[in-house]
Amino acid sequence: MPALLPEELVKWQFVESKVKRVLQAYAFQEIRTPIVERTELFQRTIGQDTDVVAKEMYSFNDRKNQSLSLRPEATAGVIRAGIEHGLFYNQTQKLWSMGPMYRYERPQKGRYRQFHQINMEAFGYQGPQIDLEMILMTSRIWKALKVNAIELEINSLGTSTSRQAYRKVLVEYFSDHKSDLDEDSTKRLVSNPMRILDSKNPEMGNLISNAPNITDYLDTESEDHFATLTNSLEQHNISFQLNPRLVRGLDYYTKTVFEWTTDQLGSQATVCGGGRYDDLVKQLGGQDVCGVGCAIGFERLTELVEVLSKKEQNMQPKIYIVAVGDDTELHASLLAEKIRDTNEEYAVEINMDGGSFKQQFRKADKSGSELAIVIGEEEIQQGNLGFKPLMIDQEQTTIKEENLMQEINRFFTE
Ligand code: ATP
Ligand code: MG
Numbered sequence: 061m062p063a064l065l066p067e068e069l070v071k072w073q074f075v076e077s078k079v080k081r082v083l084q085a086y087a088f089q090e091i092r093t094p095i096v097e098r099t100e101l102f103q104r105t106i107g108q109d110t111d112v113v114a115k116e117m118y119s120f121n122d123r124k125n126q127s128l129s130l131r132p133e134a135t136a137g138v139i140r141a142g143i144e145h146g147l148f149y150n151q152t153q154k155l156w157s158m159g160p161m162y163r164y165e166r167p168q169k170g171r172y173r174q175f176h177q178i179n180m181e182a183f184g185y186q187g188p189q190i191d192l193e194m195i196l197m198t199s200r201i202w203k204a205l206k207v208n209a210i211e212l213e214i215n216s217l218g219t220s221t222s223r224q225a226y227r228k229v230l231v232e233y234f235s236d237h238k239s240d241l242d243e244d245s246t247k248r249l250v251s252n253p254m255r256i257l258d259s260k261n262p263e264m265g266n267l268i269s270n271a272p273n274i275t276d277y278l279d280t281e282s283e284d285h286f287a288t289l290t291n292s293l294e295q296h297n298i299s300f301q302l303n304p305r306l307v308r309g310l311d312y313y314t315k316t317v318f319e320w321t322t323d324q325l326g327s328q329a330t331v332c333g334g335g336r337y338d339d340l341v342k343q344l345g346g347q348d349v350c351g352v353g354c355a356i357g358f359e360r361l362t363e364l365v366e367v368l369s370k371k372e373q374n375m376q377p378k379i380y381i382v383a384v385g386d387d388t389e390l391h392a393s394l395l396a397e398k399i400r401d402t403n404e405e406y407a408v409e410i411n412m413d414g415g416s417f418k419q420q421f422r423k424a425d426k427s428g429s430e431l432a433i434v435i436g437e438e439e440i441q442q443g444n445l446g447f448k449p450l451m452i453d454q455e456q457t458t459i460k461e462e463n464l465m466q467e468i469n470r471f472f473t474e
Contacts, residue, residue, distance in 0.1 A: 061174040061359075070375065075362050076158070078204045079178055086197045088154040088180060093137035095160065099127040105136040105340060107311025109252040116163040130162035133310065134179035135337065135353050136344075142183065143346035152184035158358070170328030176358035180334075183341065183351045188289040190352050191316045191336065192296070198320060198332055198354065199298055207322075207364045210331060212298065214318040215306040216286040217254075218278045220339055223314070226277040227253055233271055240267050257307045273304040282315050289316060312337045316352070325360055332356040376407040377472045378431075380424035380450070383410065384417050385437035392435055395445075395464070402465050406472075425450060431471055433464070447471075 064072065099119045106113050118130040131137055134157055142148050142155075158178045165171055180197065182190050195212065202210050217223060230253045234241060241249065241256070242264060248255045257268055278286065293300055300318075308317050317335030325331075334354020342348045379399065383392035389412075396408045409427055411420045417434075424432045434446025434456065447467060448456040459467050 061172040071362060071365065072358075075205060075358070075365055079158075079201055079356075082197060082201045082204055083156045083180065085200070086154070086193060088156045088182075088197075091138060091141065091155045091157050092159070093131075093134070093141045093157065095131055095162075096128050097131055097137055097140065099129040101136050101140055101344075102129055102132060104344065105139070105310075105312055106133065107252065107255075109248055109255055110309055110311055111258075112163060112309060116165055118162045118164060132161055132163045134159070134161070134177060134355060135181060135312075135340070135351075138179070138181050138353075139341055139344055139346065139351070143341065143344060148183055148341055148347045148349045152182070154180075154182045156180045168328070170325050170357075170360050170363065172359065178356040178358060178361075179353060180355075181351060181353035184349050185352070186350055188285050188292070188316070191285075191289050191318075192292045194334060194352055194354055195293065195298060195318060196296060198356065201356070202320075205361070205365045207361070209324045209364070210320050210322045212293075212300040212318060212320055213303040213306055214290070214293075214300050214316065215274070215303050216278055216282055216315050217274060217307065217313050217317055217335070218282040219314055222277055222279040222282055223254070223274075226272070226274050229272050229277065230254065230256075234267075237267055240264075252311065254307055255311075257305055258309055268305065271305075274307075275302075275304050285315055308333060308335060312340045312343075314338045318354070322360075322364060324364055328360060330357070331360045331364065376405060378407045378409065378427065378429040379468065380427050380429035380432045381408065381410040381435065382417065382420040382424060382432050382446075383435040384415075384420065385435075388435045388437065388440065389414075391440055395433065395435065395461075399465070399468065403469070406468070421448075431468070 102117060103113055108114065112132050117132055119127055121127055138155060138157065142153065147153050156179060159176065160174050161177050162174055164173060167173055180194060218226065231249065234249050234253060234256060242261050245256045245259055245264060257271065259268065306317055306319060313335040315336040315338065319330050320332040321329045322331055323329065332354055336350065336352045338350035340351060381392045381396055383389055392410045396410050399406055399408050409429065411423060421432065430449065430451050432448040432450055434448060439445055443461050444458050445461050445464060446456050447459045449471065
């Protein structure tokens with residue numbers, strides 16, 4: 061991943077703060093989990109035959125020959141932490157986290173080896189209402205960021221029982237077309253046939269699109285769950301596309317799965333993906349508690365967000381202190397501290413290492429400050445300060461030092 065430079069981070073912080081606001085509006089709480097976990101944790105959750113575990117993990121042995129991995133996704137770590145701290149015992153949880161993930165992939169635009177995700181997970185909610193809430197919440201995030209070119213695809217993978225039934229049919233189908241399978245899919249036919257549907261190989265496209273549909277093999281429970289969800293989405297005016305081929309790249313999903321995709325980012329089209337994982341907590345040794353979660357790719361989302369005006373970005377007002385003459389440097393730092401003491405909202409930069417008025421004003425302009433406060437020997441003697449707006453055409457005026465905060469506040473609120 062390329063380093064994130066200050067200019068870009070302004071946009072990142074804007075996106076982050078908008079997203080956090082929405083998450084809070086749905087009463088989700090933040091959790092932070094380790095970046096490094098035992099490799100086994102990811103093998104057991106994501107699945108041995110998934111691309112993520114088989115090809116994309118950064119794994120290494122520590123000094124005691126324990127295999128550890130950089131996390132490729134967040135859910136496994138959240139569940140491990142939840143089990144360890146008793147978060148699933150007789151209670152529900154709505155959690156979010158944000159941070160870097162690592163996958164050994166071919167780097168390109170929208171696909172990096174270190175990338176960032178915003179993750180939402182909810183535990184202990186049986187019904188489809190929480191699936192709906194996840195989708196409404198993500199939809200609200202797109203709206204808050206004025207991202208319009210984004211579409212929802214959903215599918216149901218059923219309970220583990222109905223998946224077994226589908227798996228059987230699928231194996232029969234692909235076995236009948238064995239000679240058309242690529243190497244990966246031939247392997248998966250034995251180990252994990254549903255993974256074949258997730259193949260990115262275009263030569264497999266035809267075969268995959270003619271495969272039996274999972275939605276024809278759902279049990280009543282899964283069918284009802286899915287019908288309630290799709291009906292509720294309609295009531296909320298959220299449009300969606302049913303996609304029976306949507307299986308997602310990780311093994312742990314049950315019932316609802318969904319993806320938000322865009323046509324604005326070339327082939328890196330998926331901005332957010334998620335679904336239910338009703339068996340996962342138990343499978344990892346925890347309570348029998350259901351879960352649902354999704355992850356937004358932060359780089360892809362941010363790429364979709366238009367550059368915003370300073371005001372929309374909620375950037376701090378910036379003040380530059382110009383100080384020319386003997387003993388003005390100390391006065392400048394005293395003044396800067398006074399401003400920071402009074403109001404932490406202002407970003408204050410003082411001129412360091414001297415220079416003429418002209419040189420200092422050039423630096424002030426370059427700093428992106430809206431206002432310069434000017435200190436000279438004469439001003440100090442008379443208890444005055446120079447006050448010069450930088451981004452508008454306005455002459456420098458002289459103000460009394462004791463009125464400084466008043467003048468600053470007035471300038472920035474006008
Ligand atoms: P893709 O099909 O694009 O590889 P995925 O199914 O592997 O995505 P998930 O595991 O569902 O991705 O992760 C959720 C989101 O994280 C994705 O929708 C995407 O926005 C983002 N993401 C995944 N891998 C990367 C990556 N290597 N670089 C940047 N973003 C990524
Ligand atoms: Mg992937």
